[in-house]
Amino acid sequence: MQRFGLSRRPLMATFAALCAVGISFAPISSQQLRAQDQTQPAPAAQGAVASTDPVLVLTIASLNKLMQDVNYISGVMGQPQAGGMFTMMAGSFTQGLDTSRPIGVLVPMVDGSPEPIGVLPTDDVELMLKRLEGQTGPADKLDDGTFVVAAGPALVYIRQVGPWAVIARNRELIDLVPADPTSLMTGLGDNYDIGVRLSIQEVPLGLREMLVDQLSQGFEQAMARQNGDADQMAELSKAQLEQLNVLIREADKLMFGININPNKRVMTIDTEFTAAAGTSLAEMYAGQLPIPSKFTAVLKGDPAIRYHAAASVSPKLVESSSASIDMVMASVQKALDDQEQIGEDVKAEIEEMLGGLLDLVTKTMAEGKYDVGVIGLAGDNMLKLAGGMFVHDGDEVAAWVKKLDTKLSQIPDAPKFNFDQSTYNGVTMHSVVIDIPARAEESRRLLGEKAVLTLGTAPQAVYFSFGQGSEVAMKALIDSADADAGDLAARPLGQMRVKLLPLLRLAQSMKPNDAVAAVIDALAVGADSDYVSLVANVVENGQSSNIEIGEGVLKAIGAAVREAQNAQMRQMQRGGGQF
Structure with missing residues (x-):
């Protein structure tokens, strides 16, 4: 052109x-x-x-592909x-x-x-x-x-x-x-049934600057309408406006695509964002690379819930994250100041605890990496969660939790904290015990009379487990902390997967429901496809993500819709009404 x-x-x-x-x-x-x-x-x-x-390119797949894909997905969903x-x-x-x-x-x-x-x-x-x-x-x-x-x-x-x-x-x-x-x-x-690519840099800089000017004018007008002291809100809004300004000026391309794949029995949603080369935004993404992880054990087996992310972080992203954390703290302080029913001493304690926690987060980000893994097992009357993450200093985390215990000890029926109970493979174990009242029968059936959250602190790691028997999974994470031998070139920055069937079985065992039962029946065949996954990968000057929805989830949605229609019909029949 x-x-x-x-x-x-x-x-x-x-x-x-x-x-x-x-x-x-x-x-x-x-x-x-x-x-x-x-x-x-x-x-x-x-x-x-x-x-x-072009600034925008939108594509619709060939009619042959569209008809095949629509017929597949409508059949899977029972329509x-x-x-x-x-x-x-x-x-x-x-x-x-x-x-x-x-x-x-x-x-x-x-x-x-x-x-x-x-x-x-x-x-x-x-x-x-x-x-x-x-x-x-x-x-x-x-x-x-x-x-x-x-x-x-x-x-x-x-x-x-x-x-x-x-x-x-x-x-x-x-x-x-x-x-x-x-x-x-x-x-x-x-490649997609519907695909869109937006090239932000093809929008003339003059027009993008006009947009920034209009946003600035709107901000100034909004601040002028504020009643009373709006200094904190103004500082917060200015920081957000500056971030948006950088995004408008320095973003390069944004891609979005939806695809139905009958052969693989999945529906995918892809996105990709890149920054213009040589910009500060590109510098943020430049340092993101997969790194060896201490929590790769969560990638094994077939759990109901899995989350893992391990990557380096650029100094520019650390700087930006620190600014965002300051904005969060300022926002909370503003919200507390507006709550007249909360005493000043309570406000001070909340700010102290939140400030300490955010300080830990800032120090951890300053290390230039993140590493976290979480696993969840679910089924009939069973839920087990375990995980771990890299932190700047595990002892500081333990000290923060001990301070939290001091603050909560004055509250009736507060959880019971137990510190330094034991050590396992160099990790100090603590626990938080919560009494479950007798009236909460479903919760007692799932967690027992007492719900126990186990915490483990190491020099630069924190571990946790929750649910009866979940300590086994946490100890497996600790034992495999130095066993990462994976292919970093093939490992994404982050990944998550949730399986629907075990979670539905958990929900049904807690409180039976006809609609849930219908969905479980629909998933019983081909249960290997009852998942939603999210994978994030690095691309040059940016990041891509892929959401994959298995056929089983599509079947579950269809079954839920049919059950809702049937329930409505039964209700109409009982009431003698007509459609």
């Missing part, structure tokens, strides 16, 4: 227009069409010049009629399209404003328009081969560009599309 000049149009309209891709397909009468001069382009398009890359309806409608409105190639929408900046351009896969645009004449009305053909179709109060221009039909609100915009528009869809297309 060609480079283009800027004009300063209203900024909010500019960004709002990014979402207005489909407005040009509304119907218009043939009388309105012929009342306009079809041989002249729209005035705004004359001399239009576009950026080298096959929805897939059939989609197939029927798609066939009616996509006549003349190549069903093996994706559809695209490109949004370049033209004269300072976004201009949506549609790209449809077809080798014969004239035949396509003829077949769609019943929905769009007749098309007129101009001297250069461009077709004009009614679109609400305006006109839409369509031209054959290689094996594609390019659609825009004027003829000059069509010239901005390269001969092979798929070069602008790299990484999207049929």
